[in-house]
Amino acid sequence: MSKRADQPRVPDRPLPRPEGLDAEFYAWCGRGELRFQRCGTCRAWRHLPRVLCPSCGSDQWTWEPSTGRGVVWSWTTTHQQFESGMGSRLPYASVVVELEEGVRVVALLADDFASTDLRLDLPVVVEIEVISDEIGLLVCGPSRHHP
């Protein structure tokens, strides 16, 4: 008897189940690398992943590394449970970071970072919490080299 039926099951944090270009994005994250698509023709960065460059229409692109440096664009601190897998973290801050490359990403606020310290345009770094070979999730931490 390896599993006990009366043990309450703690739901897991929701994970992406990416396909196609989304899977490529998360596979880089699974290797601990934050990369975004960059157009091979006009050099524009983009996120979310797209098949064509919305700026110039080109289908040429590569996954290029981001510095991970950026500023806080906005955030929300969730108090009500909408997601059972996040219940143990309530309240938690989901942060929108505008990266140096110009793209914006969502990241969960790092455990050692208080949501009350968040400000618009606060310098932060986006780091990766590796979940598996296929997936890494983004974490918003304090900038270590405050200007």
Added chain:
Amino acid sequence: MSISGASAVVGIAETDYVRGSTVSNLERMLRTAQHAVADAGLTMSDVDGVIPPPGFVTVEELAANLGIESLRYSSTIAMGGASSTATLQTAAMAIATGVAHTVLCVVGWDGYSAMRSGAAATRGTDRPPSGPNPMTRTLSQYYRPYGVRVPAQFYSWLFNRYKLLHGVPDEAAGAVAVACRNHAQLNERALMRGRPLTLDDYLQARWVAEPLRLFDCCLETDAACAIVLTSVERARDLRHAPAVVLGVAEAHPYPADDLLSRRDPLRIALSDAAPRAFAMAGISPHEVDLLEIYDCFTYVVLLQLEALGLCGPGEAAGFVADGTIGLGGRYPLNTHGGLLSQGHMWGMNHVVELVRQLRHDAGPAQVPNAEIGVVTGWGDFGDGSVAVLARAR
């Protein structure tokens, strides 16, 4: 060819707004459709266009049950909460071009009951639970892994930035919540009738997702609404004062499938739609007698007041102060109670209320001598729609 002034809303109907219903959503929509056609003084044989809502029912099912034998036109607008007002544009185009003569638009849902039956997954997602959805990929792959699943959360990214950029006090959203609740006290169909709300109650309420507190969020409701449009010529021979479609427009943010990769996510789609609708109507936004503004959340109202051109960017807090949006004020807002205090009916209840006001049939909530009003819709990741309706002279 212009669609301005070519068509009018001539029939309206709505159910009560309840939580828990013994009637199926299909039956509720069918009954409401019958009532709207009867309200117009027409019969089903007059109806040759049907616009059903996305996800809840097919046009075939509606037409078969209602005995609409000579259907010439149908379409469905998939803009979430912006669909109902955008429906006016599609119906007006069909009528102005002669493609259809009389168009029935109906929407209904178990916004409360269905969400309670184990469907916590879709709770508050502000979308029908089925069908292709432009938000699914973005939500599941890029928002949900970070705990963001429902509109109260992802819209809050916009609300929080808007609030901080412009120094908007909590009392501004509170003024919207309180105005809607006050108006609901005058509406026997409103879910929140008999449950008044003070600004202090608003400020004391628990957080949902900052900056949203409990009373910033609309009500999950079981209900249905229907409207009937026909040509202005035919409308003049019918029972009620026609509510003429003077101006109407929709707009889609770019890109519409992600809130965050837009050049300026705070520039909402209504900013593009509103000038087109007012130009078509030939009026300034300051000429309207009342406002029926889509209010899934209080802050969405503030953003839309600015996008309509009623005030400048960041100025909505001043606009809603001092009773301006209450009955008796210059711009009475959501005179039925809105999604916030009447119930969530995809904004078709806003269209119904505007028509009722223009008929001078709104009872204790009547805006004296209402001649012209504006109704908006907001849906999905910020799709926008707007219509200017006027009482026929």
